[in-house]
Amino acid sequence: xxxxxxxxxxxxxxxxxxxxxxxxxxxxxxxxxxxxxxxxxxxxxxxxxxxxxxxxxxxxxxxxxxxxxxxxxxxxxxxxxxxxxxxxxxxxxxxxxxxxxxxxxxxxxxxxxxxxxxxxxxxxxxxxxxxxxxxxxxxxxxxxxxxxxxxxxxxxxxxxxxxxxxxxxxxxxxxxxxxxxxxxxxxxxxxxxxxxxxxxxxxxxxxxxxxxxxxxxxxxxxxxxxxxxxxxxxxxxxxxxxxxxxxxxxxxxxxxxxxxxxxxxxxxxxxxxxxxxxxxxxxxxxxxxxxxxxxxxxxxxxxxxxxxxxxxxxxxxxxxxxxxxxxxxxxxxxxxxxxxxxxxxxxxxxxxxxxxxxxxxxxxxxxxx
Amino acid sequence: xxxxxxxxxxxxxxxxxxxxxxxxxxxxxxxxxxxxxxxxxxxxxxxxxxxxxxxxxxxxxxxxxxxxxxxxxxxxxxxxxxxxxxxxxxxxxxxxxxxxxxxxxxxxxxxxxxxxxxxxxxxxxxxxxxxxxxxxxxxxxxxxxxxxxxxxxxxxxxxxxxxxxxxxxxxxxxxxxxxxxxxxxxxxxxxxxxxxxxxxxxxxxxxxxxxxxxxxxxxxxxxxxxxxxxxxxxxxxxxxxxxxxxxxxxxxxxxxxxxxxxxxxxxxxxxxxxxxxxxxxxxxxxxxxxxxxxxxxxxxxxxxxxxxxxxxxxxxxxxxxxxxxxxxxxxxxx
Numbered sequence: 266x267x268x269x270x271x272x273x274x275x276x277x278x279x280x281x282x283x284x285x286x287x288x289x290x291x292x293x294x295x296x297x298x299x300x301x302x303x304x305x306x307x308x309x310x311x312x313x314x315x316x317x318x319x320x321x322x323x324x325x326x327x328x329x330x331x332x333x334x335x336x337x338x339x340x341x342x343x344x345x346x347x348x349x350x351x352x353x354x355x356x357x358x359x360x361x362x363x364x365x366x367x368x369x370x371x372x373x374x375x376x377x378x379x380x381x382x383x384x385x386x387x388x389x390x391x392x393x394x395x396x397x398x399x400x401x402x403x404x405x406x407x408x409x410x411x412x413x414x415x416x417x418x419x420x421x422x423x424x425x426x427x428x429x430x431x432x433x434x435x436x437x438x439x440x441x442x443x444x445x446x447x448x449x450x451x452x453x454x455x456x457x458x459x460x461x462x463x464x465x466x467x468x469x470x471x472x473x474x475x476x477x478x479x480x481x482x483x484x485x486x487x488x489x490x491x492x493x494x495x496x497x498x499x500x501x502x503x504x505x506x507x508x509x510x511x512x513x514x515x516x517x518x519x520x521x522x523x524x525x526x527x528x529x530x531x532x533x534x535x536x537x538x539x540x541x542x543x544x545x546x547x548x549x550x551x552x553x554x555x556x557x558x559x560x561x562x563x564x565x566x567x568x569x570x571x572x573x574x575x576x577x578x579x580x581x582x583x584x585x586x587x588x589x590x591x592x593x594x595x596x597x598x599x600x601x602x603x604x605x606x607x608x609x610x611x612x613x614x615x616x617x618x619x620x621x622x623x624x625x626x627x628x629x630x631x632x633x634x
Numbered sequence: 635x636x637x638x639x640x641x642x643x644x645x646x647x648x649x650x651x652x653x654x655x656x657x658x659x660x661x662x663x664x665x666x667x668x669x670x671x672x673x674x675x676x677x678x679x680x681x682x683x684x685x686x687x688x689x690x691x692x693x694x695x696x697x698x699x700x701x702x703x704x705x706x707x708x709x710x711x712x713x714x715x716x717x718x719x720x721x722x723x724x725x726x727x728x729x730x731x732x733x734x735x736x737x738x739x740x741x742x743x744x745x746x747x748x749x750x751x752x753x754x755x756x757x758x759x760x761x762x763x764x765x766x767x768x769x770x771x772x773x774x775x776x777x778x779x780x781x782x783x784x785x786x787x788x789x790x791x792x793x794x795x796x797x798x799x800x801x802x803x804x805x806x807x808x809x810x811x812x813x814x815x816x817x818x819x820x821x822x823x824x825x826x827x828x829x830x831x832x833x834x835x836x837x838x839x840x841x842x843x844x845x846x847x848x849x850x851x852x853x854x855x856x857x858x859x860x861x862x863x864x865x866x867x868x869x870x871x872x873x874x875x876x877x878x879x880x881x882x883x884x885x886x887x888x889x890x891x892x893x894x895x896x897x898x899x900x901x902x903x904x905x906x907x908x909x910x911x912x913x914x915x916x917x918x919x920x921x922x923x924x925x926x927x928x929x930x931x932x933x934x935x936x937x938x939x940x941x942x943x944x945x946x947x948x949x950x951x952x953x954x955x956x957x958x959x960x961x962x963x964x965x966x967x968x
Contacts, residue, residue: 274777276777276778298781298937385933388933388934389849389850389852389932389933389934390931390932390933390934391677391681391929391930392677392680392681392930392931395681395682395683396681396682399682455931456933459932459933461850461932461933461934461935462933464935464936464939465933465935465936465939614936614937614938615781616936616937616938617936
């Protein structure tokens with residue numbers, strides 16, 4: 266009998282494939298079930314946000330940022346208003362800062378919950394998804410109450426926030442913290458200790474801290490490789506320097522570590538929420554005094570960054586003295602983090618696509634902008 | 635049934651048998667419909683949902699509506715498929731699943747055939763379904779479906795070995811392949827085989843789960859990798875056939891498990907006032923519930939891990955069980 270003839274097969278995973286969560290396409294060359302080559306194809310959701318922003322006033326850009334990482338709109342809102350505030354040197358009232366931190370941390374939890382639910386859905390476990398969405402619903406309700414939106418909040422303004430926290434809202438957040446602490450335990454019993462889950466993600470998609478830095482990875486993707494880097498601590502913005510919290514890191518930099526980092530981040534967000542709610546100012550302004558028409562200074566440039574749920578979200582604004590930016594550049598963590606995908610996917614099997622891809626945690630709105 | 639098969643052939647006998655077969659088919663179909671409903675309800679409750687509750691009282695007609703919809707759907711045959719194979723694959727897959735039920739004794743008197751090699755018959759016939767799955771995956775001319783088909787075949791062939799081996803222990807103990815004899819042996823000794831053959835039971839449960847392609851062993855249709863696996867290109871009633879195969883096997887395998895390990899229709903604790911068929915159904919539902927429960931709990935394993943587990947884990951354990959039983963039998967303990 267002669268040698269068995271095998272052939273490599275070109276497979277299009279996406280743009281309409283159940284595990285790509287949106288319009289992401291992955292062209293993979295498979296030999297049997299082993300991936301020999303993989304090319305990510307992006308851009309199906311490109312809307313030209315950066316270019317559009319050049320024709321919009323600073324306030325008008327805010328709703329566009331909602332649609333970048335639509336799972337964490339509050340954080341995107343903040344990234345933009347932070348840059349504009351720095352550009353125009355606006356001081357934000359304390360109460361507004363507190364509200365901002367609370368909604369951002371709530372939104373971070375919500376974003377991680379979607380990652381947790383859908384990531385496990387991709388591994389074939391269907392229940393975690395519904396558990397995650399049950400608890401996310403509490404957060405979405407709270408954010409809805411304060412901003413009027415469930416997903417695209419358009420809540421922050423240059424100089425503060427749009428609406429004050431309604432009566433009793435802070436109490437709701439206070440009650441949510443212990444409730445959710447219990448639920449995290451439930452998540453761990455359901456998933457983290459599961460033999461099959463551990464077998465599927467341990468030792469998968471390993472890269473060390475140096476590789477992660479070379480690729481420009483940030484957020485849990487970097488911290489999973491045992492590198493302590495979190496802008497909330499390393500370059501504190503807003504009022505994050507007032508709170509005590511840990512930066513969780515992983516050991517080996519595999520998918521399991523990235524999973525554990527995110528799970529631990531849920532706890533840390535709760536810690537921040539707890540402290541923020543405890544020291545929440547009773548009264549105060551929610552908007553700084555800002556001119557009716559916001560004009561940037563002439564020939565000024567500003568780059569600010571913040572820790573979004575996916576990594577470092579940076580905003581670069583070039584102003585030429587008009588009420589619109591001359592150029593707006595967004596450093597989108599999902600887009601940067603995605604670069605490492607071919608590197609860690611090549612040589613693995615088809616069945617490893619969902620866990621590896623899921624652990625990077627991207628949102629296509631942010632990748633394609 | 636009622637000894638008809640032992641009698642001389644006559645058209646009357648033939649008609650009775652055919653009618654009985656149709657009746658059984660209807661019972662099975664009814665089971666499938668309500669198994670799906672039951673599954674959706676159970677998993678719904680486990681996942682903080684309500685499950686189907688719109689069609690009819692408590693959503694009881696939901697699956698009926700679903701099946702009707704599948705039946706009246708356009709029969710799409712993609713252009714580039716191998717037409718003949720594509721059309722017959724679902725039938726090849728389904729027929730054996732229904733054939734195996736004939737060998738299962740539901741109560742003392744309710745059974746179709748009393749073959750002496752019932753267990754062997756079950757194992758042999760049920761393997762035939764794989765052909766249909768492979769053909770379907772191959773004929774669809776789709777990369778995802780061929781991968782799903784190959785996975786199915788690798789998985790089902792691997793798990794058939796521990797599955798068959800797991801009931802070798804029982805065969806050793808009873809000295810019979812006849813399913814009725816096996817139940818009688820359990821009734822006579824008063825001990826269900828789940829106790830002396832506990833290792834066998836566990837192996838059977840796991841291998842059976844894999845054989846049914848159910849979570850955590852549902853790789854052939856791993857939605858997130860392979861979209862739907864071997865039946866990607868199928869729709870309408872051909873798709874329904876594949877689904878039906880799966881659920882009929884759930885029915886058959888759970889029944890077999892009840893027969894082999896849980897004493898068949900035997901009433902425990904002397905509760906004989908409850909009719910045997912009810913006992914059978916109760917034990918059977920318990921196993922079916924287990925399968926649904928697993929689905930709501932576990933993530934999916936990887937194909938490499940799955941094969942490793944079969945050859946390096948289950949088969950040695952099953953072999954050990956056979957040896958242990960043989961030794962104990964020789965020593966006269968069993």
